[in-house]
Amino acid sequence: MTRFILTRLVLLLVGLLAASALIFFTIRVLPGDVAQVIAGTDATPEAVAAIREQLGLGQPVLLQYLDWIGGLLRGDLGNSLITGTPVASELAQKxxxxxxxxxxxxxxxxxxxxxxxxxxxxxxxxxxxxxxxxxxxxxxxxxxxxxxxxxxxxxxxxxxxxxxxxxxxxxxxxxxxxxxxxxxxxxxxxxxxxxxxxxxxxxxxxxxxxxxxxxxxxxxxxxxxxxxxxxxxxxxxxxxxxxxxxxxxxxxxxxxxxxxxxxxxxxxxxxxxxxxxxxxxxxxxxxxxxxxxxxxxxxxxxxxxxxxxxxxxxxxxxx
Structure with missing residues (x-):
């Protein structure tokens, strides 16, 4: 029974890792730009680029994923790009x-x-x-x-x-x-x-x-x-x-x-x-x-x- 539980735990961790990768990279395919949303429709390209740089959206996608996984290992789901509030606290409230x-x-x-x-x-x-x-x-x-x-x-x-x-x-x-x-x-x-x-x-x-x-x-x-x-x-x-x-x-x-x-x-x-x-x-x-x-x-x-x-x-x- 112990072997079964350990095997099931390993499969759970592998499943969570696979799900995290699938979710992260699939979301990046969605159309739209969060920097444009924050800056507003009248923002200049320079202002939008500055916001993207500030949010770290200009980094390679793989590096963004590794940073996110590192935060997850510390129990940190990150902060909202729009409001800056911790995602974990908002999830707990909802x-x-x-x-x-x-x-x-x-x-x-x-x-x-x-x-x-x-x-x-x-x-x-x-x-x-x-x-x-x-x-x-x-x-x-x-x-x-x-x-x-x-x-x-x-x-x-x-x-x-x-x-x-x-x-x-x-x-x-x-x-x-x-x-x-x-x-x-x-x-x-x-x-x-x-x-x-x-x-x-x-x-x-x-x-x-x-x-x-x-x-x-x-x-x-x-x-x-x-x-x-x-x-x-x-x-x-x-x-x-x-x-x-x-x-x-x-x-x-x-x-x-x-x-x-x-x-x-x-x-x-x-x-x-x-x-x-x-x-x-x-x-x-x-x-x-x-x-x-x-x-x-x-x-x-x-x-x-x-x-x-x-x-x-x-x-x-x-x-």
Missing amino acids: AQVTVPLGIMALVIALAFSVPLGVLAAVRRTRATGVVISFASQGLAAVPVVWAGMMLVLLFAVVLGWLPAQGFPRAGWNDPLAAIRALLLPALTIGVVEGAVLLRFVRSAALDAIGQDYVRTAAAKGLTRSQALIRHGLPNVALSVVTVLGLQIAGLIVGSVIIEQLFTLPGIGRMLVADVGNRDLVKVQGELLVLTGVVLVIGAVVDVVHRLADPRLRERERTT
Whole structure:
């Protein structure tokens, strides 16, 4: 197990290094000039050149990359080219919106996808299972923006229960208002991602129902539902944990879109604004952090899966 964790850690570091290079050099291909943005449209070429020199943009790209990597090793994501503020501090501030949004969306997705997925598997030949299956297929195909607009129409416009946009100025100093502001965006992401997860849960539950130990338990007097819940849910849980690593990426992408739709001051909305402003240092820092979160969660899921599944540990001992 120790060897597996060390191997996974090395792969994580290699993945982060590869992601940093891909992000850094890809951003440099984007059109536009941050020095021109800072100087303004009426600036002379000399003024723009002076700003480029001041920001270090005239250095070779490879040298800029090595300087950035050196800063990352010291825990420094650099400073914004536009405002001069540290990127890490701005990310920490915006994460106070994005992280709770992602957690709430994940909780919502799990809250309905797991029980309904198991129910759809147990009653797959009945009307309940068929309706759940078709509904999940439809929801999984719904664009997150359209789902958000429909939920705004229902809960904000028609019912008036939740705010449609914005985040309280007091932030988490007013927790009730903050939760109400994030509830509708989280519901939007959670419903769409949960529908996808429901399909995986249903598939895993159907596979568990067909296993010998579940059929044996049912033959000893348990109902099919009781046999699945008592003996099949551990295998279903392993499948859910594996898929969650993929779902996290969907949650991050969804949060970028939803923060724009609901005008939330999170990392996603900041990223879109910084791309438009050509603030290269902030964009590369934001993308690297988001990519790092996905890679770290993927590594954690792999380790948890290995710890929870004795068959994988046994296979490792025999190889």
